[in-house]
Amino acid sequence: MSQAFELDNALGVSEAPRRPPSAFSGRLIALAAFLAYAALMGGAWWAVLRVFPASISLTVLGRTLDTDSVHEQLNNAFLIFMLLPTALWIEVAVVGWAKSSARQLLLDRTPSTKTDLAVFLLGQAHVLDVVGRLLTLGAAMVSGAWLHDWLTRTTGVSLASGTAFLPLPLQIVVFFFVYTFFDYWTHRTDHTRRFWPLHRYHHSAEDFAVLTSVRQHPAAFTAIFVINFPMAALGAPADVMIYVNVVVVCIGFVIHSKITSDWGWVGRWLVQSPHHHRLHHKLDMSTPTGHFAMAPVWDRLFGTWYDVGEKGLPIGVDTPYRHGFLVPRDMLRDYLHFWIGLTGRRNDGPKSDLAFLGTAPLPK
Ligand SMILES: [Zn+2]
Numbered sequence: 564m565s566q567a568f569e570l571d572n573a574l575g576v577s578e579a580p581r582r583p584p585s586a587f588s589g590r591l592i593a594l595a596a597f598l599a600y601a602a603l604m605g606g607a608w609w610a611v612l613r614v615f616p617a618s619i620s621l622t623v624l625g626r627t628l629d630t631d632s633v634h635e636q637l638n639n640a641f642l643i644f645m646l647l648p649t650a651l652w653i654e655v656a657v658v659g660w661a662k663s664s665a666r667q668l669l670l671d672r673t674p675s676t677k678t679d680l681a682v683f684l685l686g687q688a689h690v691l692d693v694v695g696r697l698l699t700l701g702a703a704m705v706s707g708a709w710l711h712d713w714l715t716r717t718t719g720v721s722l723a724s725g726t727a728f729l730p731l732p733l734q735i736v737v738f739f740f741v742y743t744f745f746d747y748w749t750h751r752t753d754h755t756r757r758f759w760p761l762h763r764y765h766h767s768a769e770d771f772a773v774l775t776s777v778r779q780h781p782a783a784f785t786a787i788f789v790i791n792f793p794m795a796a797l798g799a800p801a802d803v804m805i806y807v808n809v810v811v812v813c814i815g816f817v818i819h820s821k822i823t824s825d826w827g828w829v830g831r832w833l834v835q836s837p838h839h840h841r842l843h844h845k846l847d848m849s850t851p852t853g854h855f856a857m858a859p860v861w862d863r864l865f866g867t868w869y870d871v872g873e874k875g876l877p878i879g880v881d882t883p884y885r886h887g888f889l890v891p892r893d894m895l896r897d898y899l900h901f902w903i904g905l906t907g908r909r910n911d912g913p914k915s916d917l918a919f920l921g922t923a924p925l926p927k
């Protein structure tokens with residue numbers, strides 16, 4: 564019982580005992596904070612759109628660059644600034660403030676959440692990642708679009724025409740499955756002996772805290788091209804690619820949250836649930852990890868769907884990590900392990916994961 568309460572009682576000020584905020588009022592406060600943030604961002608967005616013209620012409624080194632999509636780019640930037648707060652708020656709405664990542668990150672940081680925060684602050688955040696994706700998308704799209712044109716000219720069939728007649732939301736759904744197909748194989752590659760050291764950093768989290776999604780090794784950047792390039796080559800329109808990326812980042816936040824739901828049949832077939840992603844992060848790697856795909860249908864199709872293990876399994880890796888703000892040291896070590904592994908002088912990788920492209924762990 565707090566001293567203030569005892570004093571109030573002694574003075575007869577308060578009749579009813581004061582309780583800590585209930586789960587309900589905690590959710591209400593979180594909702595109010597979220598709405599205030601959204602209103603602030605909305606105001607800033609409105610002001611910025613008024614300041615910036617819709618098209619800009621820049622002359623750099625004698626070359627003139629014209630862009631007519633300034634406002635679309637700004638819209639996307641603001642959408643990105645809403646992603647993380649939205650994910651944090653959804654988690655509060657589901658698990659309550661007391662158990663939320665937002666509270667843990669602000670008030671009660673564990674060593675593991677400190678690492679997540681450090682990686683986030685160091686700029687390896689998905690928020691920046693998406694900015695990076697938007698920025699690099701241009702490059703991936705030019706080459707992808709070129710490949711798409713070439714395929715169309717050569718074969719006489721436009722792969723994009725198969726989806727162009729669909730309304731935008733359905734195109735997003737179609738290309739979400741295209742994206743997750745390539746993401747599945749990239750992720751399975753990450754779990755092989757050669758690439759594991761760069762992905763291990765992500766698996767070093769000992770608890771989920773939404774931001775765990777951004778705990779990625781800075782050298783693990785190739786997925787942007789690996790995944791977006793095929794989408795562009797298949798003729799995904801630019802806006803569809805951006806929306807698919809936004810959806811994927813949102814799912815990334817939610818599956819690394821403290822929500823423990825398996826989402827029923829949706830989580831078993833369509834979109835990976837937080838429960839199934841926890842199974843993927845399990846510490847005990849004596850049995851295969853599985854659950855690589857953001858769309859479980861790929862795991863089922865390619866034989867990596869196991870769905871065994873209770874909720875709340877311990878997560879992490881055997882390799883020691885120094886948690887907290889001193890992240891560069893372990894990142895450097897993992898990077899060295901990656902190069903040494905390429906020369907065949909190291910044998911990393913979850914020993915039980917399936918052989919794939921001849922990069923299965925070497926026998927010891
Ligand atoms: Zn993984």
Ligand SMILES: [Zn+2]
Nearest residue numbers: 765819840844
């Ligand atoms: Zn993960």
